[in-house]
Amino acid sequence: MLHPYPHAPRDGALAEPCRAPRLIVVSPHLDDAVLGCGGLLAMCPGSVVCTVFAGEPSAPVQAKWDTASGFADSHEAIRARRREDARALALCGARPLWLDFLDAQYARYGAMPRVEAIADALAEQFARFEGYLPVCPFGLWHSDHVLVGAACRSLLRTRRLARYFAYEDAIYRAIPRVLHESFARLEADRLRASAMSAQAFGRRSARQIGAVKRRAIRAYQSQMRAFGHVPPDVERAEHYWRVERWPSSMEREAATRAPSGLF
Numbered sequence: 001m002l003h004p005y006p007h008a009p010r011d012g013a014l015a016e017p018c019r020a021p022r023l024i025v026v027s028p029h030l031d032d033a034v035l036g037c038g039g040l041l042a043m044c045p046g047s048v049v050c051t052v053f054a055g056e057p058s059a060p061v062q063a064k065w066d067t068a069s070g071f072a073d074s075h076e077a078i079r080a081r082r083r084e085d086a087r088a089l090a091l092c093g094a095r096p097l098w099l100d101f102l103d104a105q106y107a108r109y110g111a112m113p114r115v116e117a118i119a120d121a122l123a124e125q126f127a128r129f130e131g132y133l134p135v136c137p138f139g140l141w142h143s144d145h146v147l148v149g150a151a152c153r154s155l156l157r158t159r160r161l162a163r164y165f166a167y168e169d170a171i172y173r174a175i176p177r178v179l180h181e182s183f184a185r186l187e188a189d190r191l192r193a194s195a196m197s198a199q200a201f202g203r204r205s206a207r208q209i210g211a212v213k214r215r216a217i218r219a220y221q222s223q224m225r226a227f228g229h230v231p232p233d234v235e236r237a238e239h240y241w242r243v244e245r246w247p248s249s250m251e252r253e254a255a256t257r258a259p260s261g262l263f
């Protein structure tokens with residue numbers, strides 16, 4: 001039998017068919033999706049992770065974070081980090097998709113990415129993976145995360161997406177008040193967030209999911225080296241939110257007539 005997902009593990013741990021939805025998860029950097037929602041990915045095999053800042057400067061440069069990660073230059077860093085990403089996602093039963101935007105550490109070596117350019121690129125991928133549930137980070141902290149969060153909200157405001165599911169950016173969510181500020185940003189954009197239960201996405205055991213996530217995190221060897229340890233926040237429970245526009249009175253009326261689905 002042909003294996004349904006090219007990168008999925010073949011040991012059977014996550015390969016059996018299940019009714020979980022497939023997701024297209026937006027990741028600012030090459031690790032954020034697994035750090036923030038690796039458990040969710042492991043519950044939904046066959047998903048795709050689209051990393052926004054996976055681009056490489058046209059000529060190799062030396063940047064501080066790459067050096068702390070153990071790389072000689074950006075060329076070596078991006079290639080190795082893409083390999084780590086593919087391996088980590090394979091452990092979760094997911095596959096990678098890499099966009100070419102340059103992350104903040106390379107900002108002076110290329111054009112600064114604009115929110116709308118990121119939104120357009122994401123809209124293209126969401127259209128390509130029609131039927132996959134869109135999952136985005138809140139974009140809590142760090143200029144790259146904030147840009148991605150703004151691009152995702154822009155897709156709702158401009159009605160290119162009806163709704164998405166948000167995960168909390170790992171590590172940054174531990175900074176006091178950032179989650180609260182993120183809800184204020186949603187409100188300012190006339191968007192609302194409702195908490196979702198992890199059970200809505202699948203019923204795999206928390207122990208099995210936790211073990212898969214821990215293995216996947218360790219696959220980002222260079223990043224753990226730069227952090228100096230596995231950040232404790234990544235061990236905390238994941239939380240997901242449904243984010244959508246506040247409905248207009250007409251939409252509210254239509255919703256009362258239509259049967260409501262889980263997603």
Ligand SMILES: [Zn+2]
Pocket residue numbers: 028029032142145
């Ligand atoms: Zn990041």
